[in-house]
Amino acid sequence: MDRIIAPFAVDRRVLALAGARMADGIGNSFLIIVIPLYVSSGVVSGTAFGLGESMIIGLILSLFGFLNSSFQPFTGRLSDRLGRRKPFILVGLAGLALTNLAYVFAETYVSLLVIRGLQGVSVSFIIPASIALVNELATTGNRGGNMGVYNTFRLVGFGAGPALAGAVVSLGPYALPIGVTITGFDAAFYTAAITATISYVLVTILVSDSDSAAANAGADLSIPILDRSGPNLLDPIFTLGVASFFMATAIALFSTIQPQVNARLEQGATWFGLQFAAFIIAQVVLQTPIGRACDRYGRRPFIVTGMVLLIPTTLAQGFLFSSVLMFVARLFQGVAAAMVFAPSLALAGDLAGEGESGSKLSVLTMAFGYGIAAGPLSSGLLIRFGFEAPFVFGSALAALGLILVYTQVEETLEATAPVPVVGSD
Known part of the structure; x- marks a missing residue:
């Protein structure tokens, strides 16, 4: 190396x-x-x-x-x-x-x-x-x-x-x-x-x-849906892909409905830009430390905790009337996504055999990309039923993703996995 x-x-x-x-x-x-x-x-x-x-x-x-x-x-x-x-x-x-x-x-x-x-x-x-x-x-x-x-x-x-x-x-x-x-x-x-x-x-x-x-x-490059050898019904990588799709859909609801958000919160484009950026800020700050932490403490606890946090942080956005609180909600939604994304890729990487990384990990990246595309479309369609509707929908998807991860994904590494010595070959 x-x-x-x-x-x-x-x-x-x-x-x-x-x-x-x-x-x-x-x-x-x-x-x-x-x-x-x-x-x-x-x-x-x-x-x-x-x-x-x-x-x-x-x-x-x-x-x-x-x-x-x-x-x-x-x-x-x-x-x-x-x-x-x-x-x-x-x-x-x-x-x-x-x-x-x-x-x-x-x-x-x-x-x-x-x-x-x-x-x-x-x-x-x-x-x-x-x-x-x-x-x-x-x-x-x-x-x-x-x-x-x-x-x-x-x-x-x-x-x-x-x-x-x-x-x-x-x-x-x-x-x-x-x-x-x-x-x-x-x-x-x-x-x-x-x-x-x-x-x-x-x-x-x-x-x-x-x-x-x-x-x-x-190597064998098939992408199974069912878990053929493990104790669960669904393949864990497929499950993580579905959860990634639900997560990405939930976090992308916000971008399409800028006029409605600004009108509800009585704010201008500057506040909306800050709220939009809050999610990315949390991602930039936390991706690396969370990635390192999941190497020590395991992947699954972070993924499950992130999916739990995604539910209230998505739902809250539909019921807020304060620009500051919306910024905070978006910031913590970014924290939730950071807890899911890198550990999910690491867990899928643990499960991928030699020579299978491109096929296996593309399940997660593909699902995330589809979710980013589905989120704006969903909010554009649902906003007609009330400002809360897109975010209720997103939180329901997050809850379903939590259930899937909690029941179908097992830990891939010991909780006390050693951290490699920095500077070694």
């Missing part, structure tokens, strides 16, 4: 991969802010398939998540069969860089849909291979910590992107030293392409495949 980096207690290749994902996360999350502004700016023309502007924006953004999640099981399984992770990550990053650059030339709704769809496919190459590589470079004693560090860096990039995107667009146009002027939109697209390119270079130079993946290529 490569020497462990002392400040983070992770394999240096994991740290390099995490830094690369942070860079491409900045650029990719840029587009969450930039694409709606670009569509509404009047630059885009052509047929909108009879849809209104807000609907076509939603379609463009949601297509990414749908294709990304749908292709992950296939790319994860293919990377297992070939026993290679790095080439898949590089293909995905190259696709991101090229498609980010393609936005500069996109002037129709159809072209935006095609480009965003291709980006979803590109990222489907990155996520399963990256998670699988982190899993293979870790050991049972430090898998949670490695997953926590990886997710922390990725979330820092995802959270920083939207904050920077608005400034890049609004400060344009830019006069370059070579005598060329570019718009704020083009500057944002170029920035996104550059960050993906930086990620590509970092992975090329600093990241290498694990020996175990190549040695065990072509």
